[in-house]
Each structure stands twice: as C-alpha cells, then as structure tokens.
Amino acid sequence: xxxxxxxxxxxVLKATEALTLWKTERGVxxxxxxxxxIPIKLDDQRKGYIFHGHGKLLLDTIVETExxxxxxxxxxxxxxxxxxxxxTEKIQQHLTTASKEDFTKIGYENQQEFVAEAEDLYDQFFExxxxxxxxxxxxxxxxxxxxxxxxxxxxxxxxxxxxxVYKAKGMVFVSSxxxxxxxxxxEVVLSRNGKLFVIRK
Amino acid sequence: xxxxxxxEDLKEEMKKLxxxxxxxxxxxxxxxxxxxRRGRGIYIDIGNRVHDYVEDVMEGVAEGIHGxxxxxxxxxxxxxxxxxxxxxxxxxxxEVEVSFPRVAEVMSALGQEHRLKILNELMSGGKYVNELQExxxxxxxxxxxxxxxxxxxxxxxxxxxxRGRYLITMPGRTAYKMxxxxxxxxxxxxxx
Numbered sequence: 001x002x003x004x005x006x007x008x009x010x011x012v013l014k015a016t017e018a019l020t021l022w023k024t025e026r027g028v029x030x031x032x033x034x035x036x037x038i039p040i041k042l043d044d045q046r047k048g049y050i051f052h053g054h055g056k057l058l059l060d061t062i063v064e065t066e067x068x069x070x071x072x073x074x075x076x077x078x079x080x081x082x083x084x085x086x087x088t089e090k091i092q093q094h095l096t097t098a099s100k101e102d103f104t105k106i107g108y109e110n111q112q113e114f115v116a117e118a119e120d121l122y123d124q125f126f127e128x129x130x131x132x133x134x135x136x137x138x139x140x141x142x143x144x145x146x147x148x149x150x151x152x153x154x155x156x157x158x159x160x161x162x163x164x165v166y167k168a169k170g171m172v173f174v175s176s177x178x179x180x181x182x183x184x185x186x187e188v189v190l191s192r193n194g195k196l197f198v199i200r201k
Numbered sequence: 202x203x204x205x206x207x208x209e210d211l212k213e214e215m216k217k218l219x220x221x222x223x224x225x226x227x228x229x230x231x232x233x234x235x236x237x238r239r240g241r242g243i244y245i246d247i248g249n250r251v252h253d254y255v256e257d258v259m260e261g262v263a264e265g266i267h268g269x270x271x272x273x274x275x276x277x278x279x280x281x282x283x284x285x286x287x288x289x290x291x292x293x294x295x296e297v298e299v300s301f302p303r304v305a306e307v308m309s310a311l312g313q314e315h316r317l318k319i320l321n322e323l324m325s326g327g328k329y330v331n332e333l334q335e336x337x338x339x340x341x342x343x344x345x346x347x348x349x350x351x352x353x354x355x356x357x358x359x360x361x362x363x364r365g366r367y368l369i370t371m372p373g374r375t376a377y378k379m380x381x382x383x384x385x386x387x388x389x390x391x392x393x
C-alpha cells in the first residue's frame with residue numbers, strides 16, 4: 001500500500017488579485033483579491049491550499065431534458081475557509097506573503113487565528129478520508145474543493161474536465177458528458193442524452 | 202437448546218474475515234503511530250480515494266434509486282407494473298393543496314402575450330438573452346429582462362449561472378402546453 005503525507009505549510013500567503021480557481025461550462029470558483037491562503041504540501045510540492053477571503057461558487061446543477069429543465073443553480077458566497085486540492089501552478093504566481101493588515105481585513109486578530117481555522121478544516125477533510133492521492137490531482141487530473149456548510153459538515157465538489165460531482169446538504173449532482181444525475185430531498189432525476197427518468201419521493 | 206452446525210465453507214469464510222479485520226487493525230495502528238511520531242502530518246492511502254469517494258456517492262444515488270424503484274415498480278414476466286407504495290394512499294393531483302396566491306402568481310406569469318412567446322421560444326431549447334432578443338425583436342431589452350424575471354420567479358424558467366442561458370423548466374413546459382390546450386378547447390367550443 002502506498003502512503004503519502006499531506007501537510008499544511010507554515011507560510012501564509014494572500015492573493016495579489018482576483019483568481020479563478022476553476023472554470024468550466026458548468027461551474028466557476030473564484031476568490032477575490034487579498035484572499036488568504038495556506039499551501040497544502042505533499043513531499044515539499046504544493047498540491048492545494050486552504051483559502052479564506054471573499055469567494056464565489058457558481059454551479060449549474062440543472063438537468064436539461066426534453067421534458068424541461070430540473071434543478072436549480074447553486075450561487076454561493078464563500079466567506080468561510082475552504083480547501084482546494086488540484087492545479088496550483090497558475091495560482092502560486094498570484095500569491096505573495098500576507099501581512100498583519102491582511103489578516104484583519106478578513107476578520108482575524110492575527111496569523112495564529114487563521115492558521116487555527118485552517119488546521120480545523122484540514123483535519124476535518126483529511127481525517128475523514130475524503131482525500132486523494134498524488135496521481136489524482138493537477139491540471140489534467142482534476143480538483144477537489146471542500147466547503148464547510150451551516151451544519152459544520154463538508155460540501156464537496158470533485159471536478160475533472162467536464163465531469164463533476166457535487167455533494168452538499170440534501171443534494172447530490174453528478175454530471176458526466178451526456179449523463180446527469182440529480183438527487184435532492186424530493187426527487188431523483190436521471191438524464192441521458194436528453195431522455196429523462198424522474199422518481200418523486 | 203438448538204445447536205447450529207456451521208458448514209466448512211462458512212467456517213472458512215469467517216476465518217478469512219477475522220484475518221482481514223486483524224490486518225486492517227494493524228494498518229490503523231501503524232498509521233496512528235506514524236502520525237503521532239511525526240506530529241501534524243497525516244498519512245493517507247493515496248490508492249484510489251477520489252474514485253472510492255465518487256463511487257460511494259454514486260452507490261448512494263444508485264441505492265436510493267433502486268430503493269425507490271422497488272417500492273413503486275414491479276417488473277414481472279408480463280411486463281412492467283407501476284405500483285402505489287404500501288400504506289400510502291394515492292394522492293390525486295387535484296387533492297394536493299396549493300395556495301391561491303401561488304396559483305395566481307403562476308397564472309399571471311402565463312397571462313401575458315410576450316411571456317408566452319418567450320416560453321414558446323424556449324420550448325425548442327435553452328437560449329441566451331441575445332438569442333431571445335433576436336427572435337422577439339418587438340420586445341425591448343429591458344422589457345424582455347423584466348418578463349424573464351417574472352417567469353423565473355414563477356418557476357417557469359431557470360437561468361444558468363455560468364453560461365447564462367434561460368431554460369424552460371418542467372412545470373413551465375407543462376403550464377405552457379396547458380395554456381394552449383385550454384385556449385384551443387375554448388376556441389373549438391366557440392366555433393360550435
């Protein structure tokens with residue numbers, strides 16, 4: 001069995017400009033300028049970050065069928081710390097060391113407060129097994145995002161190319177080429193090439 | 202007292218399971234010790250965890266669907282029979298309580314010529330605002346936006362947040378078809 005070690009870095013960075021962390025036809029994850037970031041490393045290589053700033057998540061979790069569209073899009077202001085594993089190369093060019101003022105801008109007294117929050121999220125994500133290996137990330141290998149929801153649980157988004165899995169409170173959305181599955185509290189919708197199958201609870 | 206004799210196969214299976222549990226316990230012990238030794242670092246299996254996770258999610262969805270199907274659909278030698286769930290009375294559509302304000306909101310969204318034209322355009326597939334504008338040149342840009350807002354609030358259309366296209370929803374399609382059917386019926390009655 002192959003065991004690898006992910007670790008939080010000691011340095012705290014900030015975004016020098018607004019960044020698009022992920023974008024496809026179905027979704028966008030953006031963070032604003034001055035967003036704080038702690039790198040997540042694997043064997044001294046950056047594999048992801050824990051961010052905290054003014055982020056925005058848009059997801060078209062809609063199933064388009066011949067019988068009409070089902071589901072609603074997700075539009076979420078992400079003002080809590082969130083985790084990202086994936087392609088870090090483009091991101092790290094737009095990060096610089098954070099200063100004391102940068103912490104206060106986000107609402108922290110000091111760096112330690114932010115680090116403590118980031119560690120909590122890191123523990124929650126990695127210790128619950130929703131993790132993945134070195135071979136699974138990077139530009140061609142997709143990304144994983146984990147957001148803390150109101151119940152202090154994690155909403156998880158896994159993306160790779162046009163494929164997407166989003167699991168949040170009360171919903172699961174899976175899209176892969178021409179196949180889409182949407183499971184909500186009230187119904188399960190399956191669509192393949194526009195053909196629809198709906199089960200209402 | 203009843204004595205149950207275990208078959209050889211079952212005994213073998215249980216032995217394997219015990220061995221597997223022991224091996225897993227050992228791995229967990231190793232991982233915990235390593236974690237304690239190295240401080241904050243956490244060792245994780247990088248085998249196929251994302252795939253496992255996605256598979257778990259998919260399995261959950263599949264199980265849910267299967268469960269629902271089992272409750273409602275029976276596939277037998279003579280074909281497929283759709284059944285009511287045990288103990289659950291069939292709820293007729295007209296018995297479902299709907300508030301009058303909500304009905305009025307949906308009907309008033311339908312009750313406007315331009316909005317019906319918008320729905321008609323969306324029946325053939327999702328469209329961007331500029332595509333709708335091209336097709337419905339008699340409507341100004343701002344009026345088109347306000348009509349789309351009314352249709353969206355009523356739940357008859359939905360806008361994609363990333364691409365920005367407008368899509369007719371399943372209820373929107375039904376409502377549009379219903380409006381046309383009722384009108385056609387009335388027209389026919391008037392002609393008789």
